[in-house]
Amino acid sequence: MIETFFDICPELLELDKKAMELCKPEFEKIHAIQEYNQVKMLKAFTECGVSSTHLVGSTGYGYDDSGRDKLDQVFATVMGAEDALCRSHFLSGTHALTVALFGLLRMGDTLLAATGRPYDTLEGVIGLGDTKEQGYGSLAEYGVNYDEAPLTEEGQPDYELIAQKAPHATVCHIQRSRGYSNRSAFDLKTIEKVIQTAKTANPNIVVMVDNCYGEFTQIAEPTSVGADLIVGSLIKNPGGGIAPTGGYIAGKHSLVEKCAHRLTCPGTGRELGCTLDTLRQMYLGLYYAPGVTAEALKTSIYASCLFELMGYHATPFYKEDRNDIITSIETKSEKALCALCQGIQAGSPVDSFVTPEPYAMPGYTDQVIMAAGAFTLGSSIELSCDAPVRPPYTAYLQGGLNFAASRAGVLLGVQKAFFA
Ligand SMILES: *Cc1c(COP(=O)(O)O)cnc(C)c1O
Numbered sequence: 001m002i003e004t005f006f007d008i009c010p011e012l013l014e015l016d017k018k019a020m021e022l023c024k025p026e027f028e029k030i031h032a033i034q035e036y037n038q039v040k041m042l043k044a045f046t047e048c049g050v051s052s053t054h055l056v057g058s059t060g061y062g063y064d065d066s067g068r069d070k071l072d073q074v075f076a077t078v079m080g081a082e083d084a085l086c087r088s089h090f091l092s093g094t095h096a097l098t099v100a101l102f103g104l105l106r107m108g109d110t111l112l113a114a115t116g117r118p119y120d121t122l123e124g125v126i127g128l129g130d131t132k133e134q135g136y137g138s139l140a141e142y143g144v145n146y147d148e149a150p151l152t153e154e155g156q157p158d159y160e161l162i163a164q165k166a167p168h169a170t171v172c173h174i175q176r177s178r179g180y181s182n183r184s185a186f187d188l189k190t191i192e193k194v195i196q197t198a199k200t201a202n203p204n205i206v207v208m209v210d211n212c213y214g215e216f217t218q219i220a221e222p223t224s225v226g227a228d229l230i231v232g233s234l235i236k237n238p239g240g241g242i243a244p245t246g247g248y249i250a251g252k253h254s255l256v257e258k259c260a261h262r263l264t265c266p267g268t269g270r271e272l273g274c275t276l277d278t279l280r281q282m283y284l285g286l287y288y289a290p291g292v293t294a295e296a297l298k299t300s301i302y303a304s305c306l307f308e309l310m311g312y313h314a315t316p317f318y319k320e321d322r323n324d325i326i327t328s329i330e331t332k333s334e335k336a337l338c339a340l341c342q343g344i345q346a347g348s349p350v351d352s353f354v355t356p357e358p359y360a361m362p363g364y365t366d367q368v369i370m371a372a373g374a375f376t377l378g379s380s381i382e383l384s385c386d387a388p389v390r391p392p393y394t395a396y397l398q399g400g401l402n403f404a405a406s407r408a409g410v411l412l413g414v415q416k417a418f419f420a
Pocket of ligand 1: 093094095119177210212
């Protein structure tokens with residue numbers, strides 16, 4: 001059917017057919033998760049009594065913005081958390097993580113990264129390496145110490161080391177998704193074991209999980225296995241491709257309160273912050289998020305399978321349990337990598353006529369190439385593919401608002417890269 005609209009060569013169509021058949025049982029598992037999470041979502045909306053008046057935003061200080069406060073409540077409910085801040089005022093996932101870290105940590109405290117080095121953009125926030133003396137007000141400049149338990153050679157948490165280091169730490173940081181590292185996302189069992197290890201060694205430790213890309217990939221969130229706080233971005237899974245911006249912090253009420261006073265001003269907290277015209281999209285996006293995440297998961301599984309059939313190494317393996325929406329593919333050459341990104345761009349709903357090229361980006365050592373034909377700038381719940389241009393030329397593919405279109409996008413990328 002795709003060939004009715006796009007010119008795909010017969011050999012590739014044959015592989016596509018095979019991949020679709022192999023993926024069938026995997027898709028069934030995804031549908032079951034989607035259905036569970038969607039009904040859980042509906043239940044949260046009804047239980048919280050969302051009304052049409054909540055969809056209208058406020059201006060100015062945003063006092064008595066009942067739509068904003070109701071959204072916090074719905075978000076907390078669906079995440080199985082006591083409390084939440086689900087807001088357009090977070091400008092990215094990194095910003096939400098920053099607010100959480102500065103909300104929780106004080107001078108002399110220690111942050112323990114229990115799953116190895118955190119996501120790249122947090123280095124400047126923590127004050128690692130060169131960023132320590134920048135004068136931008138990192139945690140290090142505020143006298144907050146940093147400690148790390150690197151992952152083992154197998155890419156697993158080092159439980160012994162975590163137990164050793166936890167007693168000296170105030171906050172334990174866990175990253176669920178792989179980021180740009182070469183491991184799979186951690187499942188909830190593993191996260192639970194890290195949390196139990198840290199809390200057994202130090203009952204007072206606060207555990208915060210970077211939940212970016214993990215939301216709604218399973219039927220539960222890290223809050224259900226003992227995480228005190230979870231943090232993420234609304235231009236990834238929980239915004240459903242509809243929220244135009246924003247992020248969230250959810251978890252224990254007392255901790256969420258601390259973060260609220262850091263998000264706005266100490267002493268002001270969550271009472272302020274107008275929502276302008278964002279609320280309807282935030283509610284709608286959240287409501288759609290379980291379905292959209294499922295579409296992205298199907299795209300990930302399908303792509304992994306297709307590349308496997310072509311003899312390229314893709315992770316996670318298509319039959320593997322998914323805990324984030326990222327697939328990495330070793331394309332083996334710069335030419336194939338660039339062509340893959342260009343083909344995916346050509347199969348995007350926005351800016352399909354643009355040809356992405358590698359370029360130097362601040363904060364990266366190698367040139368980077370990026371396919372991102374998205375409705376929301378930088379959104380990675382929409383089909384996107386990016387990569388640092390270096391051996392083994394690994395492409396990171398993520399997102400897909402709906403599988404039918406994303407499958408076509410992947411096929412166009414693969415054709416340009418390997419069947420041209
Ligand atoms: C995306 C992401 C972040 C935050 O990134 P932003 O681009 O600032 O939204 C943090 N951690 C992980 C693991 C991520 O995937």
